[in-house]
Amino acid sequence: MIKVGIVGGTGYTGVELLRLLAQHPQAEVVVITSRSEDGVRVCDMFPNLRGHYDGLAFSVPDVATLGACDVVFFATPHGVAHALAGELLSAGTRVIDLSADFRLKDAEEWAKWYGQPHGAPELLPEAVYGLPEVNREQIRQARLIAVPGCYPTATQLGLLPLLEQGLVDADRLIADCKSGVSGAGRAAKVASLFTEAGESMMAYSVKGHRHLPEIRQGLRQAAGRDVGLTFVPHLTPMIRGIHATLYATLVDTSVDLQAVFEQRYASEPFVDVMPAGSHPETRSVRGANVCRIAVHRPQGGELAVVLSVIDNLVKGASGQAIQNMNILFGLDETLGLNAAALLP
Amino acid sequence: MIKVGIVGGTGYTGVELLRLLAQHPQAEVVVITSRSEDGVRVCDMFPNLRGHYDGLAFSVPDVATLGACDVVFFATPHGVAHALAGELLSAGTRVIDLSADFRLKDAEEWAKWYGQPHGAPELLPEAVYGLPEVNREQIRQARLIAVPGCYPTATQLGLLPLLEQGLVDADRLIADCKSGVSGAGRAAKVASLFTEAGESMMAYSVKGHRHLPEIRQGLRQAAGRDVGLTFVPHLTPMIRGIHATLYATLVDTSVDLQAVFEQRYASEPFVDVMPAGSHPETRSVRGANVCRIAVHRPQGGELAVVLSVIDNLVKGASGQAIQNMNILFGLDETLGLNAAALLP
Amino acid sequence: MIKVGIVGGTGYTGVELLRLLAQHPQAEVVVITSRSEDGVRVCDMFPNLRGHYDGLAFSVPDVATLGACDVVFFATPHGVAHALAGELLSAGTRVIDLSADFRLKDAEEWAKWYGQPHGAPELLPEAVYGLPEVNREQIRQARLIAVPGCYPTATQLGLLPLLEQGLVDADRLIADCKSGVSGAGRAAKVASLFTEAGESMMAYSVKGHRHLPEIRQGLRQAAGRDVGLTFVPHLTPMIRGIHATLYATLVDTSVDLQAVFEQRYASEPFVDVMPAGSHPETRSVRGANVCRIAVHRPQGGELAVVLSVIDNLVKGASGQAIQNMNILFGLDETLGLNAAALLP
Amino acid sequence: MIKVGIVGGTGYTGVELLRLLAQHPQAEVVVITSRSEDGVRVCDMFPNLRGHYDGLAFSVPDVATLGACDVVFFATPHGVAHALAGELLSAGTRVIDLSADFRLKDAEEWAKWYGQPHGAPELLPEAVYGLPEVNREQIRQARLIAVPGCYPTATQLGLLPLLEQGLVDADRLIADCKSGVSGAGRAAKVASLFTEAGESMMAYSVKGHRHLPEIRQGLRQAAGRDVGLTFVPHLTPMIRGIHATLYATLVDTSVDLQAVFEQRYASEPFVDVMPAGSHPETRSVRGANVCRIAVHRPQGGELAVVLSVIDNLVKGASGQAIQNMNILFGLDETLGLNAAALLP
Structure with a gap:
């Protein structure tokens, strides 16, 4: 069972990670963080999750707890993963970042478009752009994955x-x-x-x-x-x-x-x-x-x-993030991602 | 593996049965009928099913084929199940009817509200109203289930x-x-x-x-x-x-x-x-x-x-129908029905 | 021509007053206030009004300017009209309040539901509840009208x-x-x-x-x-x-x-x-x-x-407010309010 | 007062013509046709029109009645105006066609795209493409106007x-x-x-x-x-x-x-x-x-x-049709078309 942490779980990519991971047979969300919602149960904020995560509540992000996870997803605004990714990688945790922090290879260009200096340029060389249809082999070996927008x-x-x-x-x-x-x-x-x-x-x-x-x-x-x-x-x-x-x-x-x-x-x-x-x-x-x-x-x-x-929110964010996780951990790439679309 | 037939699969309860059954580990849809769409692949009509039922096409309803199923769902307008249910029951097939045909116990009242005579009043005594929260025990023994509206x-x-x-x-x-x-x-x-x-x-x-x-x-x-x-x-x-x-x-x-x-x-x-x-x-x-x-x-x-x-379309139709199927076949009642709601 | 002022024009009842008054042959909006949007042209905030109020910009509320109007509409959150209505009435300006400030006759009950003391209980006796189908005669004589919710x-x-x-x-x-x-x-x-x-x-x-x-x-x-x-x-x-x-x-x-x-x-x-x-x-x-x-x-x-x-936003707010204005000023009650609904 | 006829008033461009013409001070709808809704009051079909056209009912199209109008709008599928326009023009009635019948100058190309022969190629030379921003002068002189798509x-x-x-x-x-x-x-x-x-x-x-x-x-x-x-x-x-x-x-x-x-x-x-x-x-x-x-x-x-x-439905159909009518009859081009857009 892969121990999963989620940083910043109160947005739509966060709740979508939870929805999808609830169906994943090999992953378990053990920690989810939010500064503003510390102590709130995820199913009180997102009632669609009632019955799925009844024991899980948001907590303040803490490197020790996150670092005990096998993988941490960042479902945060840009800038947050810059600050935390390095420490988690040092703790041996894999990082899958759904934000824009590690998507651009050029720190200067990042700074230009996001209006602030890049916060972790030293990690850029090893960050893998997580588009499996292009970079599947690199994803397999990655420690830090930037999920495409x-x-x-x-x-x-x-x-x-x-x-x-x-x-x-x-x-x-x-x-x-x-x-x-x-x-x-x-x-x-x-x-x-x-x-x-x-x-x-x-x-x-x-x-x-x-x-x-x-x-x-x-x-x-x-x-x-x-x-x-x-x-x-x-x-x-x-x-x-x-x-x-x-x-x-x-x-x-x-x-x-x-x-x-x-x-x-x-x-x-x-x-x-x-x-x-x-x-x-x-x-x-x-x-x-x-x-x-x-x-x-x-x-x-x-x-x-x-x-x-x-x-x-799925192939454009949280689903693709889980697809990356599956590749990273040597699982069947489609695990937990097989549900048919909801129509109508 | 439960062999499933679906009569009248071109409406929304039909496609929803297909969507849900695609996740069901113990059921397989082997036949789906439609007079108007004979020969059309279900995934050509409902593109959300591409990759899930690529070999399945609509066929004209046929009692022999349907009667070879363990269970047949009717996802039809009222009146259709009246005509076919009896034969299927005789063939040993269980019938789960999503239409209104067997919901009312009183054939006269049915005739009044639906503007035509009841087509199979002889089956009413054994039809079970498929609301598990009320009739779970009867459902277990049923041959013919009327899924609530x-x-x-x-x-x-x-x-x-x-x-x-x-x-x-x-x-x-x-x-x-x-x-x-x-x-x-x-x-x-x-x-x-x-x-x-x-x-x-x-x-x-x-x-x-x-x-x-x-x-x-x-x-x-x-x-x-x-x-x-x-x-x-x-x-x-x-x-x-x-x-x-x-x-x-x-x-x-x-x-x-x-x-x-x-x-x-x-x-x-x-x-x-x-x-x-x-x-x-x-x-x-x-x-x-x-x-x-x-x-x-x-x-x-x-x-x-x-x-x-x-x-x-789920607890109000196709999901409840599958819940009935699970009870009927002695499976875990929640099998294939555990996905969290889509939010947002 | 009736000179109209609007206090708090950046919400939906404000823009709806503007939309409707643009068709009114006897009324002219001469001032519209907003503390936050001071100096912004209304048609820059609400592009549907381009070509209709090209010279009109929001200004900071000012009793002298508002008091020079024949009538002032309050399209504000509760509490604002409490503070300003008295002065405007003293200046001889009629007040039509779209907020809840003068709807309840009982200041105690108002305080209970709105969680703050009533700010102008002395005006309650003369405030007329502006439901023309009930109070048309009182509206004709009113100085202060509370438009129903x-x-x-x-x-x-x-x-x-x-x-x-x-x-x-x-x-x-x-x-x-x-x-x-x-x-x-x-x-x-x-x-x-x-x-x-x-x-x-x-x-x-x-x-x-x-x-x-x-x-x-x-x-x-x-x-x-x-x-x-x-x-x-x-x-x-x-x-x-x-x-x-x-x-x-x-x-x-x-x-x-x-x-x-x-x-x-x-x-x-x-x-x-x-x-x-x-x-x-x-x-x-x-x-x-x-x-x-x-x-x-x-x-x-x-x-x-x-x-x-x-x-x-119309009969439930801004349209009814204008209907009150028409009655108050002795105009045909339907003036400017005759457009057919938009369908589809 | 311009006497207006509408052929085919049961679609969206028909009801939109009625909505807009209800505000037009110089036009009066005297006949509106529909084969399928003969005898039905327009306000029974389109309840937004209640209070505006209470005496107006659909009737079967009849050249004599239509020919007594000053102008007839066609709010019909393609092919209908082909059949009727010539007779109406002979009766001295102007024709403003909202369908595609007279938009293309080349009858062959029309036949290719619409899958049937052009029904009135002899009228094409005089048909004016009713885009006022390009053809205002020709519109002024026109007998037959093709409103752009x-x-x-x-x-x-x-x-x-x-x-x-x-x-x-x-x-x-x-x-x-x-x-x-x-x-x-x-x-x-x-x-x-x-x-x-x-x-x-x-x-x-x-x-x-x-x-x-x-x-x-x-x-x-x-x-x-x-x-x-x-x-x-x-x-x-x-x-x-x-x-x-x-x-x-x-x-x-x-x-x-x-x-x-x-x-x-x-x-x-x-x-x-x-x-x-x-x-x-x-x-x-x-x-x-x-x-x-x-x-x-x-x-x-x-x-x-x-x-x-x-x-x-407005600048793309019925509003533009009325703009053409205004030009055609020498009225202020904006008459009846000045309402601000509905926002929100």
Whole structure:
């Protein structure tokens, strides 16, 4: 049984970790921390967990207790994992960080986008970017894993097959992404109110969103060269889900795109290449650790249009984190992650 | 391994049976029927099932094939189970009917509410009303089970403790119930369009809803006398969930209502009596086979107000059907039904 | 042209006053205050108003400026109007208060429910409760009007015809009310997030909600005696709308309920008694200053069930406030309030 | 007073015409037709209209009655206006067609996209495409007006300033569009159910949508040359609204895009160019005849990103139809169309 700790369990990625781990046969949550909710039972805060974690309460983070875990998940705002990861690693605990703290390889770029110095640049060389479809072997050996962001997961999985094989013009990529409101977290913000975000659609952060450098870093690695990417995120009136609509100009229109995608993901348990002509719906992955992808070439033109959907809280966060844990501990990669999506 | 057949699998209770049974370690769906979708793979109709039932396709209902199953679920409109149940029982197959066909004990009353003669009155004596919290022992021995309706489940579980002990005036019961739109099924109806049912609340069928006689029958049995019930259902702009707000006049206001409920359901795996003062949310049971209940006595008056929530497609239909199957086949009652609700 | 001031214009009743007054031919908003948004243009905060109030910006509240208005609306949390109303009245300005400050006649009861002493008890004797369907004549003469709350408007309009004529048992009234999330205001609260309030239904404040004493006061006046009322509010996943489902026991079941309601509201411009058998939808009043009502007697029993719907921000707040202004200034009561509801 | 007839008034563009015309001081609806609802009062079908059209009932379409109107709106599926427009024009009635029947200038292309021969090619030469921001002068003289589709309105208004001045590469245009569900009409379709379209996002018709040739025709005219356009529509879980996110490659990045847009629309009453850096929300135009536009150049790159929002039922259909009527009859173009959007 893997002893699991969770730092910062009061947000949506925290409760989603708990929901998913409740079904995991080889993992047990032994500690969950929150400074603000110290002493509160998790099932009093999240009533969906009643009957599952009746004995578990939030506690103030404490390195000794966390360091006694086999693995600690950080479900925190950026900056928190910087401060604690090093000590936990020294204690022999593996760290799986759902925040942005170790996603960017370049500490300077991190500082630029997050508006503060990087708090643990010495750990960057060993941090592994936890996208199993790219880095599965490194994950197996890792001590510190940076779980990809939600937009980056949907976007990279949709574009990798094209870039890895040099099939598209890497200078002119567009990612038009639509996210459910849970992507904004559980913080009390006017813009996330039901009355503000409901029955409306809007773009945001068109100037530059923090996921842009992360996506670019992953695409650059896949392409083996620098890439040009325009990324426009949109807030969509639904709770969960990301729909990435990706545009890339083909360098050779004779390629069989469907075959390219099917071959790339043939042995991936959590990437589903749908039949040609499909339009994946975000609800088809609600609650499930799956990315569904369809690829089109409208009007037989030179533009490839890739549709890529995930649940931002599962394959875009907590599910992917558990997938990383499974790989890290030599378990079946799909353990505890097999539930079908909730539809309707 | 229990061999399962499903008749009429293209509606929401059908896809929900499939979703839940995909997690069940002791059951396997071997046949699923639909006249209109003959030959279509279930995962082509319901993309959330891709990767779970890739070999399963709808077929035209056929008694021989169905009769080779250990149990057949009917996820059909009323009338269909009337026509087929008898033959299947003769073949030795157990029948769990999610439709209304065998819920009412009185064939005349059934005919009145459903506007057609009862098609199999000879089976009524042996049909067991599948509310485990009341009829667990009979379910164990049953060949034919009538799964309760969604409103009846939420309402009965909320009122039973009060009526069984004669704590309230049985002549003046009120059930003000709010249902998500999935209760109306997957049929193409203008009233169920996103544009019609969204961003609006309305009562319907105030004159008389088909679940009224079913609820009355259950409450009568609990009270040991006839009851007076006013039942007002409302259509609520959410996909899943029923919230029953129940009003009953106490005959003795000194009773400890919280204790009454806690004792009644102490050993029930799927009824959660919440702490005094709670307000259960329907999302706390989304996708889960649980009924959460809170009981109040506002202003210390003579009126008990019970709040009872379920997911209409799970504890109100397919989950409860599987719970019945588990009891029927001597399995752990909670097998395959332990997933936590999806929140947010 | 009536010169209008608005105190506290950054909430939903504030922006709704602006939206409605933009169509009013005899009123002009000359000042709108907000301490936090001093200097911000209203159309920068509420982009739906672009092109309508391009020159209007929030300013810090100032008695001299407000006192130069013909009428000042308070769209503020409770307590604010207490502090300012007296001075404005002294300056000869009429005050229409959308908050709860002057709704209850009893300062002690106000203090009990709002947890602070009443700040202006000396003004209570002259404050008029602004429900035109009851107090139209007093409104005409008033200097200080307390606009009814949203639940109280829907509930009183639904029960008044029954109580005024003594047709029901006034000791056993039940109001099961469902409100859209805008009723909770524009404050940043976790419970009002899209991700928390969406796709879910829950009751709240069952122990006692601040609108309870207000409703009871109005019903008592109509009945000419004390009343017993159980009031259970519910949070519904929609932006606007209140659906009140009201239960009252008839003392004489031979009465023609439909006629009672039609006669009571025959000359009311903003109360629509629907045909017998109707089920009003909240969307049928979205954005409109109308209360639609239907009355039922299910199963021919002794219980009258009244369905009453309003838009909480219009007939439940800002629209009703303008209706009061029209009466107060001797205008056609419907001026600026004639737009049809937005459907779908 | 302009005498107005409406053919096919039971869909959403029909009820929206009625809602808007109820506020129009110079127009009166004298006839509204529907074969299926003959004799039904419009306010019985659309309860938001109660009190506005109490004497108006649907009737079977009849050329004599319609021909006595000054103007007839077609709010019908494609093909209907083909059959009737000619006769009405002969009777001296102006025709404003909200369907697709006269939008494409090329009858062959129409036949290809709509799967049937064009029914009135002889009328195409005189049909005017009713986008006032482009064709105001021709509209003034027109007898037959084709009201633009919803996607084409949002997309053309967003791209015209760039194409008219040759500022972008016309071969590489992308329109990633998101529509509310009302765009699919009021027909009973499974895909439009609350339970199917709710809480989900999906692309559709990526292969080719019927609005593609219409948009291309308009852009071609603006550019003065053929254009290359990829158009990907998405179904969004909201009732009303279109958000068009438009991508175009600048030929000269030194141009002041904000100035280009502000100048182009300086005198347009219904196009609102928002301040630089804005992100228009669809709710800011809900119920209003406005297109709000913002233009960005992310990362200072060569790609212009235009955000363009409309209410698909107003500026995308019925509001624009009335705007055309106002122009046609020499009225103030904004008459009856001045209401602010409903927010929240």
